[in-house]
Amino acid sequence: MNFSWWFANKIAFGKSSKNNLSTTIIRIGQIAVAIGIMVALITLSTGIGARKGIKQKLADFNGHITIKPYNSNLSFNSDSLSLKQDFYPNFRAVPEINHIQAIAVKGGIIRTKDNFSGVFLKGVGTDFDRVRFHNYITKGKFPIIGKTQVSNDVVIPEKIAKELHLDVDSSFVIYFSQNNGKPIYRRFQVSGLFSTDIKDFDDIYIIGDIKQVQRLNKWDSLTVGGFELFTDIEKLDEVALKVNENINFQLYAQSASTSFTQINDWIAIFDTNIFVVLFIMMIVVVINMVMVLLILILERTHSIGLLKTLGATNWRVRKIFIYYAVFIMIPGLVVGNVLGIGLLLIQKYFKIIKLPAENYYLSYAPVYLDIGYILILNICAIIISAIVLILPSYLISKITPNQAMKINQS
Template sequence: MNFSWWFSKKIALGKNTKNNLSSIIIRIAQVAVALGIIVSLVTFSTGVGARQAIKNKLADFNGHITIRNYNSNNSLSSDSISIKQAFYPNFKNVEDIVHVQAIANKSGVIRTAENFSGVVFKGVGTDYDSTRFKNFLIKGHFPRINNDSLVDDVVLSKKVADELKLDVDSSFVMYFIRDESNPVYRRFNVRGIYKSDIKNFDDIVMIGDIKHIQNLNKWDSTTIGGFELFVKNIDDIEMVSAKVAQNIPYNLLSESASDSFAQINEWIAIFDKNITIILVVMLFVVVINMVMVLLILILERTNSIGLLKAFGATNWSVRRLFINYALFIMMPGLLAGNVIGIGLLLIQKYFKIITLPAENYYISVAPVYLDVKMIVILNAGALLVCAIVLLLPSYMISKITPSKAINFR
């Protein structure tokens, strides 16, 4: 067995430091390590969780990738394209695409006896993946759209429904502009109410039968406003979007959810910066504490260092002994930090104690992302960095000579 490892383990687990001055410093260092791990775990888990939760919401509500007319302007209403495309209904050339659905948008105004609100009517067909939308529904159900008849049922956001004092089974009139002529109106029934916590959607989007938009725009059943595509892995959106762009006609434009909501994604990127800053600060605190502990241990055990050298131990073996000793001291702090940190995260995950203002964070509950690989890397990284940094203060051992150390008081 390696002498440095065995000896450091012996003195670290022994009782010879329980009643001396260094035990206080050791306990302080272990508390610092535990706090560092707790803060790091909570920061990383909630930061990554928030980033993923917001990205998933954006993508699930509006598609991971959208395809529209290349000449489309910034209007809220869709330009027309044909539904007869080689990639619809199955995008065979890009295997990462799991679903394609046709959509169309048209802006209008909902009018009630007491108020009015401008909204965008998002028309969908029988190919719409309503299963993804169920995560947003808070009341009622999604309209049962079919190919045979025009369905007047729609889904409204909670914000719009509250402003207009509408509820499930309520009805309202919506006005549309068609060909710069007099406004035309349609009556709709509220069948469901959703809440996404994303202002871009909750403020204006209403979902219903795409045949309404086709009739209002005087389109036939093969004309739509665009396509929404969903991929297997949301982390591969950018790569898949590039493949999609290479496999669609020149007159169509593909855009990933990251590009469609660039401002929100730039805001999400702040999470990565915050995570990095906090992890660096916590690691710095842990390293400083361990350096202090090592220096105190070296000063306290100068006599022992002299004896070891007198018995033939090399400088490097003694340095390794004290570095291993310091890392052993870290272990209880790491263990306690992981137990407490993971425990707090599990409580938040299942009981959702900490809530957030959705208007600022796009999510109403602090999300939790737990990954065994992440936890192992975080702990191993802390140990590795400390081991490397402790090489410098351990150099003091090389300056200690047996003759002076044995007489050291």
């Protein structure tokens, strides 16, 4: 067994270390480590959780990747596109795609007795992933979309429902403009309410039967406005590139991360915040451990002199105290992890901390817990501290046996 490791373990966890003068300093160092690792865990988990949560919402509502005609106009209204595509309903050329659904969008104005609102009817078919969207339903249910029968049921955002005094089972009329200038109106029934906390969606979109949009645009059943593709949320741009390489030149694919650049730029701020907080917490932990190590060296000057008298080299003694300081960190790391993970689990399941959705696109602080991140964070804290402690441990080289004995005698 390595002597330095064994000796450091004995003085760190042995009975002799319980009642010496350095106990208070050690406790302060352990508390600092616990607070540092706890804050770092919370920052990392909530930061990654927020980033993933917002990206997931963008992708769930609008598709991870969208395919549209290459000459598609800049408005929200869909251009026509044939449903008969080599990639639909299964994209065999890009196996990362796990689901495809056809959609079509048509703009109109909801009119009620006392208010109105401009909206876009997003038409979906029988291939729509209802399970994925179920998380955003707050009241009622998603419309039942049949293969032949046209459904008048729609789900609308809670915000629009509140502004127009609508609720589940309410009905309303939408006026759609046509190329000839004559509006067409359709009456719809509210089957459910939804909320994504993303203004771009909750302010303008309602979801209903794609056959309604096809009838309004005088399309046949094999004409749609575009396709939404779903894949791994962390590989959107990479998969979008593959999709573009395997579709007709008259089509183009766009990932959710490029469709909503403003929101994604805002999401990128989380990465900066996470790095800054982790850096500050690591500095705090390292400074505290350096102070603890220096005090331990000064407090155990006699022991250092005795070890050198017995033939221990400077580097061997330095390693003893570096290991000693690292061993002192362990209880602090354990307590910090327990407290941090405990608080995160409480937030994850009880959603105690709320957020203003209009600013954060989330109604509560999300939590992402991954054993890999936790282990890496703890290992990095130990390794960085051990490396940084090499420099202050150089003080040991300045202590000679004669000086140590003189200090002890005085």
